[in-house]
Amino acid sequence: MEIIKIENLSKSYSSLKRKNNVLALDNVSLSVERGKIFGLLGQNGAGKTTLVKILLGLTHPTEGRFSLFGDSTNNYKNKKRIGYLPENHRFPNFLTAYQVLYYLGLLSELNYDGLKRKIFEALELVGLKGVEKKKVKTFSKGMMQRLGIAQAIIHNPDLIFLDEPTDGIDPIGRKEIRDILVRLKNENKTIFLNSHILSEVELITDNVAILHQGKLIKQGSISDLTAIENEYRITTDSELDTFLSKSDFVNFQLKKLNGFTYVLSGTDEDGLNKFVDLLRLNGITIKELIKQKLSLEEIFISLIKDLDKVK
Amino acid sequence: MRNIFIIILYTLRELFARKLFIAFGIISTLAIGIIWMILANGSVMINQFGNANPGYDEMEKIVLGFEVSAILFLSDLFILIAIFSCANLISSMLEKGTIDVFLSKPISRTQLLVGKYLGGVTFVFINMTYLVVGIFLVVSFYFNLWSFTVLLAIPVITFTFALLNIFLIISGLLTRGSALGMIVTYFYFIVLSPILAARDSISNFISSDILKQFLDFLYYLLPQVHDIVKTVFKQILLQNENVQYELLIYSTIFLIAGLAISFFIFEKKDL
Ligand SMILES: Nc1ncnc2c1ncn2[C@@H]1O[C@H](COP(=O)(O)OP(=O)(O)OP(=O)(O)O)[C@@H](O)[C@H]1O
Ligand SMILES: [Mg+2]
Numbered sequence: 023m024e025i026i027k028i029e030n031l032s033k034s035y036s037s038l039k040r041k042n043n044v045l046a047l048d049n050v051s052l053s054v055e056r057g058k059i060f061g062l063l064g065q066n067g068a069g070k071t072t073l074v075k076i077l078l079g080l081t082h083p084t085e086g087r088f089s090l091f092g093d094s095t096n097n098y099k100n101k102k103r104i105g106y107l108p109e110n111h112r113f114p115n116f117l118t119a120y121q122v123l124y125y126l127g128l129l130s131e132l133n134y135d136g137l138k139r140k141i142f143e144a145l146e147l148v149g150l151k152g153v154e155k156k157k158v159k160t161f162s163k164g165m166m167q168r169l170g171i172a173q174a175i176i177h178n179p180d181l182i183f184l185d186e187p188t189d190g191i192d193p194i195g196r197k198e199i200r201d202i203l204v205r206l207k208n209e210n211k212t213i214f215l216n217s218h219i220l221s222e223v224e225l226i227t228d229n230v231a232i233l234h235q236g237k238l239i240k241q242g243s244i245s246d247l248t249a250i251e252n253e254y255r256i257t258t259d260s261e262l263d264t265f266l267s268k269s270d271f272v273n274f275q276l277k278k279l280n281g282f283t284y285v286l287s288g289t290d291e292d293g294l295n296k297f298v299d300l301l302r303l304n305g306i307t308i309k310e311l312i313k314q315k316l317s318l319e320e321i322f323i324s325l326i327k328d329l330d331k332v333k
Numbered sequence: 334m335r336n337i338f339i340i341i342l343y344t345l346r347e348l349f350a351r352k353l354f355i356a357f358g359i360i361s362t363l364a365i366g367i368i369w370m371i372l373a374n375g376s377v378m379i380n381q382f383g384n385a386n387p388g389y390d391e392m393e394k395i396v397l398g399f400e401v402s403a404i405l406f407l408s409d410l411f412i413l414i415a416i417f418s419c420a421n422l423i424s425s426m427l428e429k430g431t432i433d434v435f436l437s438k439p440i441s442r443t444q445l446l447v448g449k450y451l452g453g454v455t456f457v458f459i460n461m462t463y464l465v466v467g468i469f470l471v472v473s474f475y476f477n478l479w480s481f482t483v484l485l486a487i488p489v490i491t492f493t494f495a496l497l498n499i500f501l502i503i504s505g506l507l508t509r510g511s512a513l514g515m516i517v518t519y520f521y522f523i524v525l526s527p528i529l530a531a532r533d534s535i536s537n538f539i540s541s542d543i544l545k546q547f548l549d550f551l552y553y554l555l556p557q558v559h560d561i562v563k564t565v566f567k568q569i570l571l572q573n574e575n576v577q578y579e580l581l582i583y584s585t586i587f588l589i590a591g592l593a594i595s596f597f598i599f600e601k602k603d604l
Contacts, residue, residue, distance in 0.1 A: 052503075078437050081603040101438055114431070131440065
């Protein structure tokens with residue numbers, strides 16, 4: 023089921039001088055399935071935050087439509103089922119961490135009884151136990167971020183928007199947050215993640231979309247995006263140089279990477295199996311055989327470079 | 334309803350955290366104390382007026398007059414401080430990062446704005462109640478003469494602030510800051526409103542008919558803050574016959590229209 027469905031969304035921020043108008047989103051369409059972690063990637067100023075703000079009704083789209091939970095009326099009552107961690111969020115700084123969660127919990131229609139228990143659960147989950155009586159104005163950046171995550175999940179929402187959730191958080195904390203997200207996903211929650219930390223996104227997301235100057239330039243599952251068609255890496259126990267020039271395999275390209283590791287390209291699975299048979303016939307032991315992959319970062323950078331070249 | 338109530342409560346808490354309740358409390362307590370001292374030392378003077386044994390009616394008029402002048406003087410001061418106190422309620426709500434958190438909760442923009450607006454009004458109501466009831470008790474105990482009509486000062490002054498708060502809300506929404514709101518509201522309260530109230534006497538010095546009509550137009554368009562406090566209040570207390578209730582009606586229309594405009598501005602705003 024599609025939890026988020028966006029059709030042809032555009033947003034232009036108008037300014038007094040018309041030529042300074044910013045087209046922050048340009049005809050973006052995408053959808054997010056229930057129970058998935060979706061990553062929205064893009065450079066600074068690509069329009070990621072703008073997109074999320076539109077979905078939450080904070081900013082009005084110039085054109086296009088969207089629906090959340092199949093409802094396109096943008097009814098504020100739907101927000102009971104939504105959690106949001108804004109970038110650079112702030113809380114009333116005269117309150118303590120506990121009081122912030124209490125206040126926001128009340129607004130999330132949680133009831134007085136049970137709220138206290140939920141607050142302590144959330145504080146524990148994000149690693150803020152013990153500082154609940156501290157005023158938030160004394161919080162460090164990472165502590166603020168953790169509190170932001172706590173308020174986004176305290177009401178057990180079905181759909182969670184996180185804008186740079188690991189911003190300012192130490193490495194251990196990042197791992198903890200990734201674990202929380204995976205846990206939420208296993209509870210069939212849908213997570214919409216904005217990030218530029220691609221190595222992290224790669225670890226947990228199911229699907230990603232890449233925004234560039236307001237346009238959606240790529241979209242798909244992580245495994246599809248990062249896989250390279252017909253390219254395998256093979257490690258054996260001896261030289262394969264004799265095979266490099268085998269006439270049966272003119273379509274193959276076998277490139278030496280290092281030691282006894284080679285990259286085999288230009289063949290489908292059928293050809294790959296024939297090649298393996300050949301190696302085995304010749305008494306060569308195969309130690310490792312894997313499909314070649316790019317990292318998300320490599321894909322991202324090459325995509326952006328290509329686009330810049332076109333210009 | 335629940336949402337509005339929660340926002341009002343936490344708006345008061347914000348004002349409390351900024352020590353504004355304590356500041357108002359101290360000023361009110363001082364004022365009540367001073368009045369008590371004046372009474373304690375000046376009782377002879379009142380008895381020296383006219384006959385040595387004034388009738389109940391006459392006495393009540395003197396006491397009421399005393400209370401009214403004290404409250405009017407203090408309420409002007411209070412409203413000036415209240416404008417200062419509440420000027421940044423909207424800009425603090427609209428801060429980037431704060432508004433995002435709040436509007437991601439199941440609360441509508443209108444509820445949030447109403448909560449902030451009423452939060453400021455409630456703040457003034459609470460402080461005026463303390464001041465007026467304090468003065469009322471001191472004076473009434475002293476003379477053993479209980480004129481409850483003086484308590485009307487509480488709603489009248491709260492209403493006056495509710496009108497001025499519209500200027501604060503709209504300027505706050507438009508500029509996301511507190512400076513313009515303060516300037517506009519102070520200007521209206523201290524300069525423009527008294528001028529408009531006195532437009533009849535000013536007209537004698539103005540030859541241009543258009544200007545006269547313009548002043549009239551402004552008078553009926555904008556809330557008659559000055560007149561409401563000074564006239565309606567005095568008329569009611571001193572049992573004057575021709576109470577200008579129509580002023581309340583004009584001002585209520587302004588209040589409703591002002592709120593509608595601010596809802597519209599807020600609803601259209603990109604945050
Ligand atoms: N309120 C606004 N008024 C005018 N322009 C805006 C406004 N908000 C964003 N923009 C512009 O819209 C574009 C997209 O901004 P956005 O904040 O969505 O980027 P982002 O992808 O979230 O960037 P980052 O990774 O830095 O957070 C930018 O060019 C930005 O300058
Ligand atoms: Mg952003």
